[in-house]
Amino acid sequence: MSEDPSIPSSSSSQMSEDDDRSPPLDLIDGPIPSSKSRNCSGVSGSGVGTSVENTVPYPDQVLENVLENVLCFLTSRRDRSSASLVCKSWYRAEALTRSELFIGNCYAVSPRRATARFTRVRAVTIKGKPRFADFNLMPANWGAHLAPWVSSMAKAYPWLEKLCLKRMSVTDDDLALLAESFAGFKELVLVCCDGFGTSGLAVVVSKCRQLRVLDLTETEVMDDDVDWICCFPESQTFLESLMFDCVECHINFEALEKLVARSPSLKKLRLNRHVSIGQLYRLMVRAPQLTHLGTGSFNLSEGMAQGDQELDYVSAFAACKSLVCLSGFREILLDYIPAIYPVCSNLTSLNLSYANITAEQLKPVISQCHKLQSFWVLDSICDEGLKAVATTCKELRELRVFPVNAQEDAEGPVSEVGLEAISEGCRKLRSILYFCQRMTNAAVIAMSKNCSELVVFRLCIMGRRRPDHVTGEPMDEGFGAIVMNCKKLTRLAVSGLLTDRAFSYIGKYGKLVRTLSVAFAGDSDLGLKYVLEGCHKLQKLEIRDSPFGDTALCSGLHHYYNMRFLWMSSCSLTRQGCWAIARELPRLVVEVMKSNEGEEEGDNFDTLYMYRSLEGPRDDIPQFVEILRPGI
């Protein structure tokens, strides 16, 4: 989970696997190949002569000690997985030396099994719900409960230091158990989680005395009327990062100010929208050493008028000489934008995606951001604003353009013009998420040629099945060019009018694609077939509202065990089709669900969600989920 220093970004992209070159391999407890030539019984531990079976203990022992010492430096999950498959000795050594555990699907393996294999883990990452749950495509209470993990880890890893969760259901009780069980707990990162309130936060901050990192990103926190900021210990803290910009509750500012004052190691601070600019000033003055700042509202507190209290915001920013990452601006008062000028030339990351500003308002800022590598913004800046970005930000690696108005038939302030300008100016681009109402194949093709470093390409043409608005043709050629020309592409999201041809391109050229997101696209089963047969590295496939049926589903039988999951909602699948898969692949958990909680029992269903698992059907399914189990 170490940050890539060349792409500083919010913690949510730490969870993204696309920046990590090696594809994630989950725990697979497959058969362990034994060495043919040597008998590696490999009893680890001290003392020659403790081994039972083998013939030459001493060299094995040395080799093993060397191995363990070397493996400590091996951080890549894929490499570790490969190492563990060499022989039993290596398997054991790897298991003992793995200190960071990554669970890509909380239901693929049980806590008991994971903790039994890896006994010396200090840091755990767990991912739960599939991504489409973020868009209300799945009822609440589907699952992904942290509880069984916390209870297992409480016994297995009392020395646990770090827990990162994405899309998990976390309760206050879970947090309380966590706080009680791990005396040396240091880092809690919650991305897109829910189920707990400020009470849970209060327990964590008061009991985890070694806490260095508390990062909440796009996580829902219920308001329990508990003053959690006051619950930090009174003495100096070890806090390095405190991010609570997504917490919608009011906080006690005086307590926060005192907290910041007694946190000399604090480098990252992201405030929520209830912190006014005046309060921000007071905090910045106390913490000029900050590297990452989320500004809160960037507006006056209610009831105050401008001019009431003119603070020297410019100096406050100028004093933060280490500031490289700026975000917030939740209720931005435009008059205060110039305050950030002193830091612009140092910024590597800027998130203006909650600030509804125009191109003219953006230009004075962006024209100074020569070092910018990550930029999140609203489409209110229009194509003109994007041109300004392209002119200055030559180092840009990641761009996200979000819609102010997330509706299908709204006005589109950005278009192919902006995309093409970016592709011309930002040649080092690696990752793009672009929402628009109009697009052309030409612009997408241009980007495929100009930005050969692209790893992530996510284009969302908001009108469903909308063609190239100049030629009237499907967007097949554009996306085809992306998979053809961007040789490092691992993540792709498509949109607009797409025929099966687009998918034939993806299957033919998208050999490194691991994550594919499809909506309202394709003509027939062929489309999905092309992808399942061609994309050998495909791990995560999410499809909605596309005409793919049972035949297409069956064409992926050879590959499903290599995937983390397949999601298909509102497609042309039948129950029989899903049963066929469940019968063929017993280690796959095949969930079918309805999207409305209260619906009657019936044959039809809305969603298929299937994933490999060592554990078989989970025991915590809600009423609207059915798991297809052959033989039952």
Added chain:
Amino acid sequence: MTSMLGVERDLNLRETELCLGLPGGGTTTVAEPETAKTTGKRGFSETVDLKLNLQSKEDLNDNVKNIASKDKNNLLSCTKDPSKPPAKAQVVGWPPVRSYRKNIMSQKNTSEEKTEKASGGGGGSAAFVKVCMDGAPYLRKVDLKMYKSYQELSNALSKMFSSFTTGYYGTQGMIDFMNESKLMDLLNSSEYVPTYEDKDGDWMLVGDVPWGMFVDSCKRLRIMKGSEAIGLAPKAMEKCKGRS
């Protein structure tokens, strides 16, 4: 089915839908009401609305599929036409923008409107009340202004307190006070019911007055076992009878 397809091409879909909301008013249609809610997922209050629509989500999707697969030529000629395509009903989860972000953007719209109109000082735009549930160690706060109906409120409560189910609430999402035997069944059961303390300090069963009136008069919420709330039933039924 084919006639539906023909209808869709020419008519504004909105004309054929049955929606909640005042007749002739409001732009929100199927699944994306613009509540300025920041906490709690709204997802399923939206899909409940869907059930009351003449055209179900499946039909909608079928229609869209039919258009795409059937007549690409027609589509092409449509787009060469400079006028915009007919307005489509909003679909759940599309465009794929997280609720968190959508809520914030819609909240900004309403607050920007307010700053244009008002000269200073916030109007009471929130109505926070404490919610406790018998047996639960944590109490929550909710902003009643985030919800537009009893159903939305009860959905939100069921997410906050997992033992609180909405099973007895019928299609309207609230207790049917006119049906005395049903009410008594509920109150005799071990199901939880929401009650509230009103301005006068009296404890009442939630749902006895129209929603707007409830938001104004509710000071505090308490979810208790039906059997404990039995004493509150007569008052509630009287109120209802008195009104109708």
